[in-house]
Amino acid sequence: ERNKYENNDVAGVVTGLAWTQVGGDILFIESILSKGKGVLSVTGNLGKVMKESATLALEYIKSNAAELKLDPSIFEKYNVHIHVPEGATPKDGPSAGITMLTSLVSLFTQRKVKKSIAMTGEITLRGKVLPVGGIKEKILAAKRAHIKEIIMCSENERDIKEINEDYLKGLTFHYVNDMSEVLAVALTNEKVKNAKEL
Amino acid sequence: ERNKYENNDVAGVVTGLAWTQVGGDILFIESILSKGKGVLSVTGNLGKVMKESATLALEYIKSNAAELKLDPSIFEKYNVHIHVPEGATPKDGPSAGITMLTSLVSLFTQRKVKKSIAMTGEITLRGKVLPVGGIKEKILAAKRAHIKEIIMCSENERDIKEINEDYLKGLTFHYVNDMSEVLAVALTNEKVKNAKEL
Amino acid sequence: ERNKYENNDVAGVVTGLAWTQVGGDILFIESILSKGKGVLSVTGNLGKVMKESATLALEYIKSNAAELKLDPSIFEKYNVHIHVPEGATPKDGPSAGITMLTSLVSLFTQRKVKKSIAMTGEITLRGKVLPVGGIKEKILAAKRAHIKEIIMCSENERDIKEINEDYLKGLTFHYVNDMSEVLAVALTNEKVKNAKEL
Amino acid sequence: ERNKYENNDVAGVVTGLAWTQVGGDILFIESILSKGKGVLSVTGNLGKVMKESATLALEYIKSNAAELKLDPSIFEKYNVHIHVPEGATPKDGPSAGITMLTSLVSLFTQRKVKKSIAMTGEITLRGKVLPVGGIKEKILAAKRAHIKEIIMCSENERDIKEINEDYLKGLTFHYVNDMSEVLAVALTNEKVKNAKEL
Amino acid sequence: ERNKYENNDVAGVVTGLAWTQVGGDILFIESILSKGKGVLSVTGNLGKVMKESATLALEYIKSNAAELKLDPSIFEKYNVHIHVPEGATPKDGPSAGITMLTSLVSLFTQRKVKKSIAMTGEITLRGKVLPVGGIKEKILAAKRAHIKEIIMCSENERDIKEINEDYLKGLTFHYVNDMSEVLAVALTNEKVKNAKEL
Amino acid sequence: ERNKYENNDVAGVVTGLAWTQVGGDILFIESILSKGKGVLSVTGNLGKVMKESATLALEYIKSNAAELKLDPSIFEKYNVHIHVPEGATPKDGPSAGITMLTSLVSLFTQRKVKKSIAMTGEITLRGKVLPVGGIKEKILAAKRAHIKEIIMCSENERDIKEINEDYLKGLTFHYVNDMSEVLAVALTNEKVKNAKEL
Numbered sequence A, B, C, D, E, F: 001e002r003n004k005y006e007n008n009d010v011a012g013v014v015t016g017l018a019w020t021q022v023g024g025d026i027l028f029i030e031s032i033l034s035k036g037k038g039v040l041s042v043t044g045n046l047g048k049v050m051k052e053s054a055t056l057a058l059e060y061i062k063s064n065a066a067e068l069k070l071d072p073s074i075f076e077k078y079n080v081h082i083h084v085p086e087g088a089t090p091k092d093g094p095s096a097g098i099t100m101l102t103s104l105v106s107l108f109t110q111r112k113v114k115k116s117i118a119m120t121g122e123i124t125l126r127g128k129v130l131p132v133g134g135i136k137e138k139i140l141a142a143k144r145a146h147i148k149e150i151i152m153c154s155e156n157e158r159d160i161k162e163i164n165e166d167y168l169k170g171l172t173f174h175y176v177n178d179m180s181e182v183l184a185v186a187l188t189n190e191k192v193k194n195a196k197e198l
């Protein structure tokens, strides 16, 4: 499943870790821009809280356009659509926040996302990263999907310490407190192939 | 039932495979354009996820207008209406995604849809095709309706392999990973009769 | 009850056949135009699917304006209101589709509707007519209301064949596959008295 | 209670007959105009069907502006607000239709409503008056409120005939089939005091 | 609690009497203007009927601008916000109508509200005052809050007569039929301190 | 948890005290401005009453722009987004009112919020502060989070007096009646680092 995205030379596709009723799973956040007036739309059978994460992510980016070296006028010239595939599965909760934000920053900057990396964490309007639940199940899902690096909130480190070491082999953890750290780890400085001029 | 559509010299009518409470069934996706401002409307007693598929399909087309050789200005000059007949039956789920996208590309390009072909598969914003459920029941329904070719996700091939060969006689399967493959198989290069100038 | 409408020299009033919890019934579709911007509104305690039929009917007409000899600019200059009387009774289902479409075509062309005719059938965006349920009960209701001709989908002919011949005496059936056939039967070529100039 | 309205030298206040869970009752329809853009708003704890009656009434008036000697431009220059007092009581059903229409015609023409008259009846888009239920209870309520004349659909005459004559003493009934008859009976040709210039 | 408002040199704050599940209570209606386009917004955990009262109050004022000596253009230049404090308590029903209208007239005229006065009564679009329920409980609550004068509908006088005289000591009642009487009693002719120029 | 915000050199982040199903807790109100047209949006899995608090807070500020030395034109040039982190927890009730208002005033004035201070209290449209519930649980939560000063309504002082003195050690209480007092205590006169020019 993950291979579909592995070779992703496109911007805006990021792997997240989700906690569903049947255990942990990986999910993908996709986002695209189309000419428009700054409308944000979201699909993928998402609940209210997960939709709010998308709004938060976009607001954070708008508010930090300067730091992210983005021309603020692009927010008024494009519509943003975020999709989370596998529409048959209802999805909710705040833990896709950092994944959504990474997706959007990749999209707006056209920077390539690192390979074999996944992430889970709530985001705040100020760019803080908050801890989330279901860490053990998410780690197992990440391993099954051959993920190599994982980004999460530093307050989730204690959850990792409670997991049997054998399960953690081959995984590198990045503990973060701020979105800027997420972006520094997750995004390369390379532009995607055929990067769009925004 | 299918004969109604068989002779379809009009653009935008595509046969899908659905999985309903009473087993597999074929369904038809119809779409038309009318002069307007780019509004998408959807009818046919559809649930939230199936409506999202329509949005996804249109977003994908807008985002890939160049590859599809479409003038982006048409999206602002026409309204698009997608309908799934048999309003008495509630319909939902992501599996009509590739059918909807094929319908819209036929509509915008005025290319003829291949005869006796049906399809089922979820679509992502990036044009990936995802596997769906109910494959066995859908195949039986396709046979009853004299379908000859079926398009589905390559990950659904394993579902086909579990079906008794007798049921598969006379059917050709096209396993795909991307929407571009769906379109290459499903759409002819011939324009429909009385093709509209958009 | 029906006599109220029998002498209808006005455009847009058409008799349909409905299947309610207390058996078959006739219903009337009324529609009027008022100066406006192309807004469609619908009243009569209608459910979601019946409202969708109204949208479908109007979309079909817009898309086939040329064939119907309608100036497309009228759709932007008038609002359309469709009403189904007897507001105390909730109404739903797709079977009023052809009745609604006939009503709107009569309205836009100001052509007189044939006398003593009733109809039942689902409509698709492409103008196909689909079969509907409750045929026996609808026929009985039509007889009680002194209807003489009935239009329905050719696939509903098998339902008529299962009805005792005695019940069918005095009724003429028109079996159709396309909306164009419905209109050819149901609408006269005569304009209504005091026909509006649109 | 009724006395509050008896001396009504204002346009737009009309007495209706309602059938509630605690028996028949009289109700008042009030309407006012304010400078605006043609928006219709409705208050009074009304259900969906009763709100639709308000829409129907206004549409009928717009569509028959010429016959009612109304300048069509007024519909775009004023907002209309219809209120049904006694907000603690939920109200629904189609039977206030003719009362609402009479109220609005009084309002737009500034013609005085006849004294001591009440009415009940469903209205259609074409101005037909349909029969309604609860006639016996409504008559008793009208008598208690010293109503002298009552307007209803001619098909409700049979309900009146089933009522003991003693209850009907002092009441005059107007049986009608069309809205034009309602207006002829209910509205005087006198303008209200301080009639507005529209 | 009431003392917070007692010294109110601001316009738009009026004391109402409410009937809640735990007995009678006083409530405060606050309203403010801000530069805008005539939007009315309402907060305070209000139900549908209480929100309708706010709409009615504003419509009445617009329709009677001349009598109230208000320049009609102010309704388009300001937004109005009405709030009923104590958001933890859901509030509904029509009885705050006269309190809301008094609040808004105070606001638009910048006239001071009389001290130690409270009121309860439904309002109609034409400015009539209707009786409400829970009078005994409301009187007890008014006494506890050291209210001295109470305005209510003249039809509620019979409810007062059923209350033991001892409970009524120190209270003056104003029985009214029209909003104009409410305003005459409740509003002083003095402008509030720092009255706004509208 | 609180440390994330302790060092907050940014405007608009304020600590509140909440009463949840699992006892008292601290919560953070974040707010940011982005170029826009004065739209207020709110996220954080908030209920109706808590959303109303945000509206109230913004209305109060608009109405008191002069006193707060704010140029009224900024309200039309920026969108305001308020977020309450920890999206997995539903939040409701009026008690975050003063926290939201403090957050917005800090945002619009770019004044620094005092360190180690938390608050709880309902706000009214006129800037009064009302008492709230759950005081004991909130105090315990504040202590656990190393809060040093707490702002609440003077009517909540009686709740503090019922708490064992040992629990109150190290806490300073500010009892207030008006929002102006909240702001005087909670906001410093120092601008935040890199204060925005609005």
Ligand SMILES: [Ca+2]
Binding pocket: A001, A086
């Ligand atoms: Ca999967």
Ligand SMILES: [Ca+2]
Binding pocket: A025, A026, A086
């Ligand atoms: Ca999965």
Ligand SMILES: [Ca+2]
Binding pocket: A016, A017, A018, A095, A096, A097, A099, A119, A120, A121
């Ligand atoms: Ca995630």
Ligand SMILES: [Ca+2]
Binding pocket: B025, B026, B086
């Ligand atoms: Ca079927």
Ligand SMILES: [Ca+2]
Binding pocket: B016, B017, B018, B095, B096, B097, B099, B119, B120, B121
């Ligand atoms: Ca399908």
Ligand SMILES: [Ca+2]
Binding pocket: C025, C026, C086
């Ligand atoms: Ca009937």
Ligand SMILES: [Ca+2]
Binding pocket: C016, C017, C018, C095, C096, C097, C099, C119, C120, C121
């Ligand atoms: Ca029908």
Ligand SMILES: [Ca+2]
Binding pocket: D025, D026, D086
């Ligand atoms: Ca009554």
Ligand SMILES: [Ca+2]
Binding pocket: E025, E026, E086
């Ligand atoms: Ca209280």
Ligand SMILES: [Ca+2]
Binding pocket: E016, E017, E018, E095, E096, E097, E099, E119, E120, E121
């Ligand atoms: Ca009250």
Ligand SMILES: [Ca+2]
Binding pocket: F025, F026, F086
């Ligand atoms: Ca917490």
Ligand SMILES: [Ca+2]
Binding pocket: F016, F017, F018, F095, F096, F097, F099, F119, F120, F121
């Ligand atoms: Ca709080």
